[in-house]
Amino acid sequence: MSDRNTLPSDAGTVIVGAGIVGCNLAYQLTELGRDDVVVVDQGPMPTTGGSSTHAPGIMFQTAEPKVLSKFANYSRQLYSELEGRDGQQAYKEVGGIEVARTEERMDFLQRRVEHATAWGLEDPQLLTPEEVTDHLPLVDSDRILGGYYSPTDGQASGVVACDALARRAMDGGAEFVPHTRTEDIELDEDGDVQAVVTENGTVACDEVVVATNIWARQLGEKLDVHLPVAPVEHQYTMTESLDELADNAQDVTDHPLFEGYENVSGEKAKRLLANPDRPILRDQDNAMYYRTHGDSYGIGSYNHEPVVPDPDDLGGNDPDGNQASVHDFSERFMNEATHPDRPDKAPRTASDELIPATKDKELEFKYNGMFAESPNGLPIMGPVQGTAGLWVASAIWITHAGGAAKALAEWMETGMPKLPDGPIDLAHCDVNRFDAHEGSWDFTRDIGGEEYRIVYNIVHPKWVWEGKQRDIRRTPMYHAHERRDAELWASAGWEEPQWFESNADLVERYEDRIPDRDGWEAKYWSPIEAAEHLHVREHVGLHDMTAFNKMEVVGPDADAFVQRLCTNDMDLDVGQVRYTLMCNEAGGVRADITVTRTDDDRYLLLTTGREVGNNHVAWVREQAPEGVVVNDVTSSLAAMVCTGPDARKVLSKVADADLSDDAFPYFTSQQFYVKNVPVTALRVSYAGELGWELYTPSEYGETLWEHVMEAGAEYDIRPYGNGALDSLRIEKGFRLWGEDLHTEHNPYEAGLGFAVDLDTDFVGKEAVAAAAAGDNVRHEVACLTLDDPEAAILADRPVLDPETDEAIGYVHSAEYGYSVGACVAYTYLPPEFAEPGTDVEILYEGEKYAATVEEEPLI
Incomplete structure (x- = not known):
């Protein structure tokens, strides 16, 4: 040279x-x-x-x-x-x-x-x-x-x-x-x-x-x-x-x-x-x-x-x-x-x-x-939001540079990161994944040092930072959580409850349905998570979901833009709510979102993603034309969900609205007051039970939380954390973006073809239509349950063909389903293995666990 x-x-x-x-x-x-x-x-x-x-x-x-x-x-x-x-x-x-x-x-x-x-x-x-x-x-x-x-x-x-x-x-x-x-x-x-x-x-x-x-x-x-x-x-x-x-x-x-x-x-x-x-x-x-x-x-x-x-x-x-x-x-x-x-x-x-x-x-x-x-030990790659033409490729070692550069070059040229064997999801490497506080030198210095410290440590997948750079973002309900002895874990800087020690009494109530757990899978787990799960299924619970990403799309062309963005038919009346997907140009699922039309020219977009949720915001802003404004309202809106069989009874005590099925149908939204707090309510629930998501300006959040908790006292309402939510959602087959849903799979591989309307135009339609015709479907989502009802596993372990012992997939996400009495795992398998009733094995901690492909949802 x-x-x-x-x-x-x-x-x-x-x-x-x-x-x-x-x-x-x-x-x-x-x-x-x-x-x-x-x-x-x-x-x-x-x-x-x-x-x-x-x-x-x-x-x-x-x-x-x-x-x-x-x-x-x-x-x-x-x-x-x-x-x-x-x-x-x-x-x-x-x-x-x-x-x-x-x-x-x-x-x-x-x-x-x-x-x-x-x-x-x-x-x-x-x-x-x-x-x-x-x-x-x-x-x-x-x-x-x-x-x-x-x-x-x-x-x-x-x-x-x-x-x-x-x-x-x-x-x-x-x-x-x-x-x-x-x-x-x-x-x-x-x-x-x-x-x-x-x-x-x-x-x-x-x-x-x-x-x-x-x-x-x-x-x-x-x-x-x-x-x-x-x-x-x-x-x-x-x-x-x-x-x-x-x-x-x-x-x-x-x-x-x-x-x-x-x-x-x-x-x-x-x-x-x-x-x-x-x-x-x-x-x-x-x-x-x-x-x-x-x-x-x-x-x-x-x-x-x-x-x-x-x-x-x-x-x-x-x-x-x-x-x-x-x-x-x-x-x-x-x-x-x-x-x-x-x-x-x-x-x-x-x-x-x-x-x-x-x-x-x-x-x-x-x-x-x-x-x-970098703050999560992974590369920092991709196009920088808001500066067209600016790309980053950093925090990459010799070991990974060849693959990272191949994926980035494909991203720059075709709009989709991929390696020779197919698309690769870079959500956890995306330069836009970071929150504002992560750009400070104080945070970067301290977490860079902590990442160095743990490079060769044995780190559990659920481990969270302790000490340095914690307690940065507090939801409006933070002090209410502290009063109930919440076990707080950091996610994207938010201090979020994983479970509540105040619910420890529930463990004895449900103990016959909570299998003992030890070993690697028992670390960072509490039986209180299981008890909270069962209580929500049978009674009622309240969950702080402020940290879920929330976007407002506003403007005279907002309706056309939302339709272009989403795979479903988005011709909504004001107050209607619809589940839909966003796909990239190659048909990979870029996010799954809930869209609510809140006014003639205004929409509320809600999505999960946790540490990588900002990628969704960046994607929507990148797609937005002139005349459309995309506001990230994650921090400005407190959010919670009251869910469970008794949710209507609880909310009816304090809401000045008729919450009956006829007056407030599933997948609709209304605005009303909970006592003296203004609320936008959606009748949806990620837990899969009767429920309402409640949104209010952040300054009202703690008051709203206490209003609902007080109203629910006679129904034994309990707060519940992310541990319970993860097991509740997996039983219902609800996907978690970044784990069992990401850009490496199209909607039909992910079992979400119901959220696609090919009579509409949207980003990635050509590739999605090809998948609908059976092209490009290499794997299909499969819901597995372990045959041993006492067993529990964690994600990222191989799924094996029991006849040949060859790996045919890997566990994308796994949680114990306390309502179904078995550990539930989601994976993607070759179509011939994804049929319900198929027997497979999962290699976990040196042992093979028999598992069966099930029809979803399980309940």
């Missing part, structure tokens, strides 16, 4: 950042036919000085989030096709092993097998200690209980991969311009991208992609786009030559990239370019990882207190060749126990125990390298 390219005056797409993300993206865009792509970077190429230059390039593919494993698997395949400047394959498929020193970690490794099986990774295995040392002879088998082995894991040098990808991109017409720092992005009078301003001139362009990882926040701030990207430091060292690795000694000084690498990284380039000769290794109990560099062992450590530099202090490479993403090594972090969760053993001690050959050996090269973290 030449350092002599000059800056062009215009381009279709400018990518800021020529690290592993930018190079991958440039290649993918040129593969899709674009020949007007320009990549600029402040450093030399391919050794830019960012994280891609100092990273050891280890690639463990298995992760609990499906999106990360899918990205990693595609990256592995792509890097395996790349040829480095030395004529060798860029990817070294040496395998990857994670070891366990505790029984708890062994359970974790079993989950690794199950997640890998669910996501389609090849041949995941559990190993005995002796089998680990068959692959890794220098590991002390007496220190471990076993290991997890993924044979297609491996290593890819960021520099080698960047160079190979860039050369391919240039063959497709892309231009790369080094030594060119981006200073600003110019917008036109409409707020759309117009040009990229660099230290060496301005490039007019239609699109710009911020692919600068640890520097992403600063560039966003110039546009008032507050990206929650935190640079964090971790340690990497390389030992002196070890006699035990002498057979793998390598001289890389004749490598075509060595001179440039040495100019940026110094002498350690001699090690970083040397290939591994055995599986990469993780000791997550001690937050350490390993790979060989020729005859040296590389030791990476997350086993120290979090260090989050201020982005404004990062700067760039200095004139002496010091790398911008590298800070001085902290000796204390290696030789003392500073990690808040691992206070008993220094990293160097733990490392020498595991690999005794390194004991007393000099750590020849040592540095603190930086990478980027």
